Amino acid sequence: MAHKRRYGKFLALSIVGLLIGCFQHSAEAEEVFITAMFKPDPSKPQQNTFENTTTPSGYCATYPDRCRDEEMFSLRVPLTFDSNRAITPGYSDPREGPTFLMPVAWRSLTVFHETTGEPQTLQVRISGFGTRVKSPNVLELVDQDVTLPQAHDLLWGTGWLYAPFPCLGSGLSGYTQDSYLFFWKTTTTRGYCSKYARYNVPWLRYEYLDFAYQLRTPDPLKMASGRYNGSIQYTVGPDADIDMGHVMVPSSSTLGLNFSLDVQHTLKVDIPPGGNKVELVPEGGWQNWLQNGRKPVRLFRDQTFNISASSRFKMELSCFLTGTTDCMIFDVTSGRTAPVKMFISLPNGLTDLVGEPVKRKRFYPGSHMAQQFQPTFYVDRAPGVLHFEIDSTYVNSMLQAGRAATYSGTVTVIWDSEV
Structure with missing residues (x-):
């Protein structure tokens, strides 16, 4: 019996030693x-x-x-x-x-x-x-x-x-x-x-x-x-x-x-001083209307910005007042409104998701209408343009002889790197 007990102890110690050996090998x-x-x-x-x-x-x-x-x-x-x-x-x-x-x-x-x-x-x-x-x-x-x-x-x-x-x-x-x-x-x-x-x-x-x-x-x-x-x-x-x-x-x-x-991507947009206040005017200014009574065909403004981008990003348009498909501006006195169409142009090196250049691409309000863009190379402080426009249909109703009006509204453009 004493011999068997010694054998049992030896067997147990051998197993422990083997397990320790395996553990040490895996740790190496x-x-x-x-x-x-x-x-x-x-x-x-x-x-x-x-x-x-x-x-x-x-x-x-x-x-x-x-x-x-x-x-x-x-x-x-x-x-x-x-x-x-x-x-x-x-x-x-x-x-x-x-x-x-x-x-x-x-x-x-x-x-x-x-x-x-x-x-x-x-x-x-x-x-x-x-x-x-x-x-x-x-x-x-x-x-x-x-x-x-x-x-x-x-x-x-x-x-x-x-x-x-x-x-x-x-x-x-x-x-x-x-x-x-x-x-x-x-x-x-x-x-x-x-x-x-x-x-x-x-x-x-x-x-x-x-x-x-x-x-x-x-x-x-x-x-x-x-x-x-x-x-x-x-x-x-x-x-x-x-x-x-x-x-x-x-x-x-x-x-x-x-x-x-x-x-570590870069997405940075710089708007020039005063660029946050956009005034829509006829081509050539208001002189033809004021002096000759000739209504402008459209009102527009091209607002430039500089963008640096090294990754995909999305742009989203948000409006204080939204119409059917566009942001609206309104005259507080008369209550009349007019839709402002928006377009986006991006510099060379930034494309849409199918690789097409972005030139006067139509832009609609709402997070569900956000659009994604991607770089083909790193773009550093390259100029892009936000195009604002009211077409002739609404210009005629806005400009009525003898009735002054001031139209205003708030449009927010969001550049977002989280896509």
Whole structure:
């Protein structure tokens, strides 16, 4: 009985230890955070793309100009790989030695607006990778009277500076007797990039993982202001997204990329001084009516404004007094009314939702008649026009000989970025 009790205690402790081990392994999953921002720049109105605001590490921190030219970014993660057995020469399967298979194809993920849940699609690909390879002293491994770079070449065929197909070299390398630093670029052709050992290598270690990535971000002009979040997970290990062969064992089974896109739109409308008081007059003024008795054909006013816009917006018309289809002005003394037709013209770069230019587009009152517009590029302080008009039918009834009248009314135009 005493033996059974000891066995029971041992079994219970073993289970607890196994659970703790599993928990620790899942906690070791590697994650990085990638941020980008769109904020319109008045000096570059045609540049409507996100700016990657992630602090680089690894290759692009050392060679920022090279990465900028190729529109790629890099991060270093403490993801290590250790050999599970010695690497012996003569193997034909590249996965029995140091080999690298990376997720080089474009992959899509969805980022969601943190308030509205609006989805947008982001694409990412791994465009390069590198590490520091640690091994026993290469001069001792090859055991020949050669220089240090020759020893690395004898051990691996060529030094790690030279990338095997389908990878491409970057020009980055550095070596000692027991290490070799490298960084290789990838093409969109997925395949193993492999080195073959010519001598016995008792153990091998990759000290970290540098990876470069490229992004295809959504069109910020079609996104609402706010933050969009999303993530993608790459599996790590044999037959995984990031595959280093059968021999090299990763310290984590996943690499997570967490994205946060910050959209800071501009919608600003400037009305010139006095523009909030609109006087409708005949073409050429009132002289023909006052001096010659010739009634004007119409009364109108074109009121300009300056608009800056980098996102969709809507315009809504509200009236103090609304007629059948238009805002009304009225004469307090007689009680007579007259409808004021309204039209909108927007500057180049702003269109309706089907992409048509906005030139004297009819504008009706009521929130249900609000109209949406969108930019094709960032518009900065460009002139637009509000057209107010009373046509001849109502002008005749308003202007009656010997009867003075003053017509007035309030019309409110709303520009709203919340669409």
